[in-house]
Amino acid sequence: MRILVVEDEVDLAHTLHTGLTAEGYSVDLAHDGRHGLWMARTGEYALVVLDLMLPGLNGYKVCAQLRREGNATPILVLTAKDGEWDQAEALDTGADDYLAKPFSYMVLVARLRALVRRAATVAPPVLAVGDLSLDVAGRVCRRAGARVELTPREFAVLELLARRAGQAVSKTDLLYHAWPDEAQDPNLVEARVSALRKKVDAAFHRKSLQTVRGTGYRLVDDRERG
Numbered sequence: 001m002r003i004l005v006v007e008d009e010v011d012l013a014h015t016l017h018t019g020l021t022a023e024g025y026s027v028d029l030a031h032d033g034r035h036g037l038w039m040a041r042t043g044e045y046a047l048v049v050l051d052l053m054l055p056g057l058n059g060y061k062v063c064a065q066l067r068r069e070g071n072a073t074p075i076l077v078l079t080a081k082d083g084e085w086d087q088a089e090a091l092d093t094g095a096d097d098y099l100a101k102p103f104s105y106m107v108l109v110a111r112l113r114a115l116v117r118r119a120a121t122v123a124p125p126v127l128a129v130g131d132l133s134l135d136v137a138g139r140v141c142r143r144a145g146a147r148v149e150l151t152p153r154e155f156a157v158l159e160l161l162a163r164r165a166g167q168a169v170s171k172t173d174l175l176y177h178a179w180p181d182e183a184q185d186p187n188l189v190e191a192r193v194s195a196l197r198k199k200v201d202a203a204f205h206r207k208s209l210q211t212v213r214g215t216g217y218r219l220v221d222d223r224e225r226g
Helices: 010-022 033-040 059-068 084-092 105-119 152-163 171-178 187-204
Strands: 002-006 026-030 047-050 075-079 097-100 126-129 132-135 140-143 146-148 209-212 216-219
Touching (some): 002 010, 026 033, 033 059, 047 059, 047 105, 059 075, 097 105, 126 152, 132 152, 140 187, 152 216, 171 187, 187 209, 187 216
Parallel strands (some): 002 047, 075 097
Antiparallel strands (some): 140 146
16 A cells, blocks of 8 residues: 655655655655655555655645545645634645644554545546546556556646646646746647647547637546537
C-alpha cells in the first residue's frame, strides 16, 4: 500500500519514511506543495500525509485543489499549527483527519490504519464522459469498452478534461496539472492533445475533444452528434 508524505522538514520526512516503511507501507516523499499536488494527482496512493506550511503551495490549497478535482484519496494533515481554527479550516478544505506536531508515532499509525479502513468501503473513482471512461486509480482509459493505451502525461491531460467535462479548460490549467514543475510551454499541451485526438477520437471516428478558441480545450459526450 502506497502513502505519499508531503513534508518540507526533510529530517521529519525521512523519519516518517523509515518508520512507515517498517510498518509495511510503500512511501513516497515530496518536500513542497506543487510537487506534492502533482504526485497526489496520480491517484495511485492509498493515503496522503500533508503538512500545511509548505513552500510553493500551502497544504490548505493542495487539499482544496485535490477535492475540487474529485480526488477522494484520504488526507491526514500533519502540522505544527494546532489551533482550533487551523484544525477547522483543514477539515473544511477536505482533510479527513488532523494531527498536531509534536505527535505520537503510535497515534499517527493508528489514525492511518483507521483512514485505510474507512476508504476500503469507497469504490475508486471512474470518470465517464459518454462512452469514454478513466479509471483514476488503475490509470486505465477505455473508449466504448476498448482499452486505450495512454502515456502518463496524456492520462493527466485527459483526466483534468474529464473532471471538468463540458467546460472549457485553459492550457495553463492543463500545464499545471500535467507538468507542475515545468509549466511554461503551451506546446506541451498541444502535442499531448494532438496525440489524444488520434487515440481516443480518430481511432473511433469521434470528435469529443474540442478546441475552445482563445481558451484551451473541452471534452464532451459527442455520441449524439457522432
